[in-house]
Amino acid sequence: MAIVVQRRNYSITGPENQRAQAKGLVAAEWYTSPIPRPKLKELMKRKNGPAIRDTLIWFGGLLVLGYLAYLSWGTWWAVPAFLAYGILYATPGDSRWHECGHGTAFKTPWMNEVIYQIASFMVLRSATPWRWSHARHHTDTIIVGRDPEIVAERPPVWKILLMQIFDLYGGPIEIKRFLLHTFGRLESQEKEYIPESQHHKTFWEARVYMLIILSVIGLCIYTASILPALYVVLPSFYGFIVVLAFGMTQHLGLYEDVLDHRLNTRTIYMNPIFRFLYWNMNYHTEHHMFPMVPYHALARLHEEMKSDCPTARPSLAAALKEVIVALRKQKDDPAYVVVKPLPTTALPYMHGVEHNLNIRSDMG
């Protein structure tokens, strides 16, 4: 017998927006783990040192890998060399965009802003619109009809996820937005979360982006080679796979429409290389609950919070497996979610004002 699966409307300008408001899920009070204020103040302290060090390593690494890729050009070695360059370009591009967008990576505000603007271009995200989109993501995390950064709908569209291995779904959408912004227009959903005072800035940023993109295309035509684009613009496509892998593990397969980040966000233990690339965003539950804590203090925050949270997933591979299994189950049962038991030391989950008790879940 065929199973008919009813899809929710994930548009933030659609009927689910009103539904979320009616249910009291919009800009609501979220659960926070009890951390003593003196400890939290210590964890929130800003520093320049770790982010300057990591930025020098990142750009230094890009120079080295970029040079090796140049030397390998014309041979098959160029494939792994450019893949490594692309991953080092896009993955920290994404995490630096994120942390500097919060303004927590560096203590000095202009340093956050400079790296935010550079990283935004590198991952082809309009700097100002995405700042507002991400603010909404933090206000209404995985609230359907409100959060513009939900990676996959339920049931998932596998074609989109597969296209995202090379950012072939999201990338062209962003370039289309650059074009719209260049001509002084916004998408209707962007009008929902970008205040009017920021529109002018949005349009000028897009014009700068387009100028750089057109310059790279012009250089490719002039040199009759794709090489310039392999260093700028294209790495955010061909090097996207790790961004996708990290991004998929943040919230997919977990609850929608709850007011407790322990239910809709995943914390994962990762090796030091992944943590460098991701700037510790594997401690994602911690980040969402306390976005003021900078990336370099998240491991310490995790130690403070873990008695109040489900056990962290042991590795990226384990988290990805959990996500893929959940997405496959959601194909036939969109209400399926993974929920982990809390330790006895934890306060109970806060499902929200009107939790749907019919949700099916795995305990384990």
Next chain:
Amino acid sequence: MSASEWIEACGVDDIEVEDVIRFDHGDRTFAIYRTDTGDFFASDGYCTHERFHLSKGLVMGNVIECPKHNGRFHIPTGQAKRAPVCVDLKTYSVKIEGDKVFIQI
């Protein structure tokens, strides 16, 4: 009717240097600050971007950062300093009498 009145908000020692506390009066909520220089200031308790208590935020010198979206305000003037805050924060006069902090509302 008097346009404003002085209300006792807290004791001087209730706020550490470079910190903030919440003060509720009637149906209103305020944030009382002590900056890095030891000076006291007061403002509306909620961020102007969205309704989150600034008292859970971080004071850095004379700047308060909202705990939810990292928007920033200049504490003495309430001026919005960093997105996503765009609207200035309403501030209130403060006086110290003995070991008490009063705000004018």
